[in-house]
Amino acid sequence: MSVPLEIRPLSERDLCTDFDAGGTPGGLALTDFLRRHAKKHQRQGVSATFLALTDGKIAGYVTLVGATVFRKDVEGVLKSLPPYPLPVLLIARMATAADFQGKRLVGPRLMRDVVFVEAVARRAGSGCVGIATDAKPEAVTFYARWGFTTLRASAELPALSRMFLPLATVQRAMEEAATGITSRAEPVRPEVVVPALLDSSVPAISGPPPEAVDLPFDQDADVETKG
Numbered sequence: 001m002s003v004p005l006e007i008r009p010l011s012e013r014d015l016c017t018d019f020d021a022g023g024t025p026g027g028l029a030l031t032d033f034l035r036r037h038a039k040k041h042q043r044q045g046v047s048a049t050f051l052a053l054t055d056g057k058i059a060g061y062v063t064l065v066g067a068t069v070f071r072k073d074v075e076g077v078l079k080s081l082p083p084y085p086l087p088v089l090l091i092a093r094m095a096t097a098a099d100f101q102g103k104r105l106v107g108p109r110l111m112r113d114v115v116f117v118e119a120v121a122r123r124a125g126s127g128c129v130g131i132a133t134d135a136k137p138e139a140v141t142f143y144a145r146w147g148f149t150t151l152r153a154s155a156e157l158p159a160l161s162r163m164f165l166p167l168a169t170v171q172r173a174m175e176e177a178a179t180g181i182t183s184r185a186e187p188v189r190p191e192v193v194v195p196a197l198l199d200s201s202v203p204a205i206s207g208p209p210p211e212a213v214d215l216p217f218d219q220d221a222d223v224e225t226k227g
């Protein structure tokens, strides 16, 4: 499936009311967030939202916030860190419009062109040791394909998985994707994954979407706790 996508920050002029992430509990909450809360949170400086658009219509979005984790939270993934709160980029919300879900198109572009780019920029600007998210069960596969590993259940929302991707891995993967030079004989994710998924010719997935899982998903709760 080849669909041209425009990737850019949410603006006050964007019409969000047509966006539809599907009828699952998670999809409804993610739709509601973009329609009713994303602009306000952006105005307030609570979060930043970026859109993927096709023909002027919103095909997906991702909402990012700065957050911190503690060394003990990531010690299985990162080593030799100081005992201070560690800066991360948190994927607070991410959704693809129902018509585009599972086509390996919108999500990968948002991950590459927004999440990875913002994380690398943040590292240079104010520090960032990695990218975190609290993933719903049906989204764990998506994040795992990008190299995220599951740390533990989210403390605030135990039905969600706290997932994490070290920034150094992202930087290496992006460099290797840009240069075509792989520094290891046996590269690990996302070094293998990123170059493949950056290719928009990746074929669409066929078959039905995964089963919906009924989760407590309070859209008005803390924006930082839901991937």
Ligand SMILES: CC(C)(COP(=O)(O)OP(=O)(O)OC[C@H]1O[C@@H](n2cnc3c(N)ncnc32)[C@H](O)[C@@H]1OP(=O)(O)O)[C@@H](O)C(=O)NCCC(=O)NCCS
Pocket: 021, 022, 026, 027, 030, 093, 094, 095, 096, 097, 100, 101, 102, 103, 104, 105, 106, 107, 108, 134, 135, 136, 138, 139, 140, 141, 142, 205, 209, 210, 226, 227
């Ligand atoms: C998760 C999501 C953002 C990924 O974006 P995408 O554009 O569908 O990205 P991809 O096509 O590369 O990824 C599809 C993967 O996402 C997962 N997924 C989650 N919800 C899905 C859905 N409704 N349909 C298809 N795949 C879905 C699947 O595990 C799938 O893995 P697979 O390719 O191995 O089958 C998007 O599917 C979505 O918005 N899902 C519903 C809401 C949600 O779960 N958001 C994440 C909050 S933690």
